[in-house]
Amino acid sequence: MAPDGSRLTVRDLCKTYPNGVRALKNVNLAISAGMFGLLGPNGAGKSTLMRTLATLQDPDSGAVEFGALDVLKHKERLREVLGYLPQEFGLYPNLSAETILDHFAVLKGVIDRRERAAQVGALLEQTNLAPVRKQAVGGFSGGMKQRLGIAIALLGRPRLVIVDEPTAGLDPTERHRFLDLLGEIGQDIVVILSTHIVEDVHELCSQFAIISHGEVLYAGSPAAAVAGLRGQIWRRVTTRTELPELQRDLHVIATRLVAGRPLVHVHHPESPGPGFEPIEPDLEDVYFFHITGRTRRAP
Template sequence: MVTVDRLVKDYGTLRAVDGVSFTINKGDILGFLGPNGAGKSTTMKMITGFLTPTSGKATVDGFDVTENPIEVKQRIGYLPESSAAYPEMTVVEFLTYVAEARGITDKEEVTSRLADVIVKCHLDSVKYRTIENLSKGYRQRVGVAQAIIHDPQVLILDEPTDGLDPNQKHEVRKLIQAMAKDKAIVLSTHILEEVEAICNRVIIIDQGKVLVDETPEAFKARKPGATIDEVFRDITNKNILA
């Protein structure tokens, strides 16, 4: 579904992403981890077509992100770290706008998609409220809803449970797991327990390079008896010292 081949992104003399390569298959929930400034968000922005790579290649469902940007964006649902929305719109108005912008023009289909994501993201009680008057948790749910309203084949979610309480986090995790059967999902998070809870692969990137690409079980086995947080710190601290 997604192939990343030696992606590089330079900002002047700073190399933010340095030869990153990996593949994501249908059914994968990939935990994409790394310290702040490691290159995670830059990599995801290149995959989604929001940034142009300095070199290397990324494809989504066989379409090159640089040569076929529209086809790629049609197949991706993206939740950025700070999910943008029009604060003066109600939830229903905003999601309707996103559906139409995604090319869903049939009114019955728009209504059906809207009803589906409102239920999935537990937004029924706030659907007629303006986004500026929502709590951070509800705004985050609106962000997830806009990412899935067009039923994309690939989901790229940057901190999808940020600002949610434990019950809300559980609901979002269940939703991600339910969708993974027929999608490829990239989940960037600082909450390492989410990797154990729902991911079947983990990639750690630091200083723009991939350090780890394996199952969560193999990752934890690197340091028997340690928590996943401790293994993460051990790997990334070694990389800093190196």
Template sequence: MLQLSIRSLNKQYANGVHALKDVTLTIQKGMFGLLGPNGAGKSSLMRTLATLQDADSGSVQLGELDVLREKEKVRQVLGYLPQEFGVYPRSSAVELLDHLALLKGVTQRAERKELVDYLLQKVNLFEHRKKAVKSFSGGMRQRFGIAQCLIGNPKLIIVDEPTAGLDPGERNRFYNLLSEIGEEAILILSTHIVQDVRELCTQMAIMNRGEVLYTGGVDEALDLIEGKVYEKRIEKGMLQDYRERYAVISDKLVSGKPLIHVFAEEDPAGDFKLAEANLEDVFFAKINALV
């Protein structure tokens, strides 16, 4: 079975930032969530896997391919949707996809037309095919980005922060599309949005400051904190006091008051309520080295 094997990958930039620190991951076919805050090293890892930058040390194998040394071969089986991708201002969706397919080596005009039509239908943009991509909504542009990813039936698909800025309806449409294509290749979803990983992935990793803090199943991650997260609504002015006294892993406003989640083996003050474990709590507990 095809797998992506990342071993002891390191990357330090000229400004001294150590973006990747001994990153080791094994990723199988299907959807894999890479979760971490901004600056965690996710984009540095994605750019390295997408052959856009070199690593300082380590190895990456995609099946029989050496990703760090056989870049041209890797690009033939790679689909990449970066956080931001540029488009030609006046190009329609069909013109731009046709151009990209030509660049990917689909030289026969009839074959290219058939492929472009198929891809636009797959991402539900066929009726908008003659419109300029620049005029598309955020969700439509991301779906177009997935269409260009799929040219050439890629074995590895990398999607970097795909749902940032999308409204709930567009996000759900994008979830459905990713879920469908994630059955046919290795698809890495890099995001800081916990819900993206919870909704779509069975396997995941949590990164922070260039290091992998957790790798494994989503359900197994939840098991790490099951029965150890307590919640309480408090007065706004008490938040700092609670932070100093307890291991507060998250807080959010509910009806104008902070609802805090605290990591503890038992009710820390006798007046907390046991909270239902969620992936956001795992995320913060790992980043704060509580588990």
């Protein structure tokens, strides 16, 4: 019997690879139905966590529960209700989208031919691939392949969907089309979106976590995270000569060039000095505040 829970709980999850890299360090998360964003830089441990939640690898210690189901003890039962889109996946280039979906539907246990045809047809429509259902996927664009990947993940009507870096490399049009698709499916089921793109989380997720070096630095709602920094983010245009001094003396969370000159965002409880103006923080400020804060705290 498949689990019917709609809450994923992660407790004290740890993973160290044979080369000594600690990929996960006491990760704790509580994820309810809806879109949940896992935000972090490349190498933060996101993919390790996603593979562990998808039962593709074991942690060294810790627990994962989906509803009342002990995921690490009963992996087969979770797989009955799991849809997983990894960061990289292969497709048969000479087969059509319809044929590939039908093949994976059989692997997902959808044996009845009529039910399988109904699911395949509905998913092709939902992912806007119905017009090219007979075309070989070798000629698909990157965005079309990603949409086919999510269609495969949605076969069998999963209760938990995990997508790992799904918009990396997509052009803006395909990215928004894919995000709209994720938003449609992430209503009544648990959908975990792993990404390093802050805007993806801002547009889709009511809850998120920031992870870096295998540790969860923040977990909560984007709105609460932004509110927590209100009145503490300041900006100023500076010079390349002065920039190292600011980075040494202040908590500079982000730097970008504007008309060839560095524009710095600084975290400070009050004005850091002349020339700084207060700004309304956004989720990108939250992200860089936590990522750079960890670096400043590190020994």
